[in-house]
Amino acid sequence: MSGPVVHSAPTVTVLISSTLNSYSSEKRFNRGLTLAELKCKLELVVGTPASCMDLELYSLDNKLIMRMDSDDSLLGSYPVDDGCRIHVIDKSGSRIGEYEDVSRVEKYEISSDAYEKRSDSVRSFLKRNKMGQFKDESAAKSDLEQKLAVEKSLAEAITVGARCEIHVSGQPTKRGTVMYSGLVDFKPGYWIGVRYDEPLGKNDGSVNGKQYFQCPPKYGAFVKPQFLTVGDFPEEDYGLDDEM
Numbered sequence: 001m002s003g004p005v006v007h008s009a010p011t012v013t014v015l016i017s018s019t020l021n022s023y024s025s026e027k028r029f030n031r032g033l034t035l036a037e038l039k040c041k042l043e044l045v046v047g048t049p050a051s052c053m054d055l056e057l058y059s060l061d062n063k064l065i066m067r068m069d070s071d072d073s074l075l076g077s078y079p080v081d082d083g084c085r086i087h088v089i090d091k092s093g094s095r096i097g098e099y100e101d102v103s104r105v106e107k108y109e110i111s112s113d114a115y116e117k118r119s120d121s122v123r124s125f126l127k128r129n130k131m132g133q134f135k136d137e138s139a140a141k142s143d144l145e146q147k148l149a150v151e152k153s154l155a156e157a158i159t160v161g162a163r164c165e166i167h168v169s170g171q172p173t174k175r176g177t178v179m180y181s182g183l184v185d186f187k188p189g190y191w192i193g194v195r196y197d198e199p200l201g202k203n204d205g206s207v208n209g210k211q212y213f214q215c216p217p218k219y220g221a222f223v224k225p226q227f228l229t230v231g232d233f234p235e236e237d238y239g240l241d242d243e244m
Contacts, residue, residue, distance in 0.1 A: 009031070010031060010154055010225070011030050011031065012029060012031055012076075012080050012082055013026060013028045013083070014026070014080060014084050014086050015027075015084070015085040015086070016085070016086055017087045017088070019090045020090045021046055024085065029075060030226070031076030031150065032074060032075070032146075032151070032226075034072060034075075035055065035072070035074075035075065036071040038075055039053050039055070039125075048092060051124055051128075052091040053090070053091070054091060055067070055087070055089070057084060057085075057087075058084060058085040058086075058087060060081070060084060065084075074146055076150055151189055151224070152190055154226060155191075155192065155225045157225075158178055158181050159230070160178050160179060161178060162178045162230045163175070163177060163178075163232060164194065164228050164229060165231065166194060166223050166227055167228075167229065168227050174194075174200055175235065176196040177197075179195050179212075179214075179215065180212045180222075181225075184207070184212065185210055189224070190225060191225075192223050192224070192225050193212050193213045193221075194221050194222070194228070195213070195215040196220070199216070200218070200219075201215075201221035202220070202221050203218075203220045205220040206220075207222070
């Protein structure tokens with residue numbers, strides 16, 4: 001595999017299929033996930049333990065592109081585009097359709113000692129990949145550095161002066177102009193300074209006394225690059241200045 005593939009979109013929508021199920025489902029994932037983290041999410045989708053998965057990537061025309069076999073690699077480092085298919089190969093010995101009817105799934109309890117000894121358990125998977133409670137300081141630092149690198153790539157693809165839309169979960173979509181892109185003093189990571197079309201922001205382009213860009217009060221805000229889409233978005237009039 002060659003060097004990492006950098007995509008401007010922070011998320012990707014793919015089809016998920018499995019050797020255990022006769023159907024596929026469409027899911028959206030953040031490109032900053034490691035494959036180990038992706039497998040934990042796929043466990044809830046297909047029913048296969050994360051520790052018993054092999055992943056294959058298929059193109060839009062359903063041709064095998066490659067095996068996704070490095071748990072430490074980021075999803076965004078693979079050539080994954082919207083509409084591609086990630087196929088989960090179950091290695092646990094289960095049969096197709098076994099998890100489609102939950103009434104057929106045998107429910108049992110296992111002692112803590114017996115569970116600790118199993119090599120195909122979620123706990124064993126987390127230990128091997130140093131995730132969750134088993135993540136050590138060096139692994140946590142490496143994970144942070146990888147995510148910061150992806151965030152930096154997204155920020156560098158956003159040009160000051162570009163028109164944009166901001167999509168934050170639980171908030172209405174806002175439009176504005178990119179005024180700043182880079183590191184800031186008030187929080188870690190890369191941030192995009194935006195001048196909104198209307199007074200829907202939180203500041204005038206300054207935070208804690210430092211001026212990052214100029215705009216009227218309540219027109220400025222800082223957002224993470226993954227929540228911003230650059231495009232030819234005309235300025236909207238929200239009617240906030242209309243007389244009552």
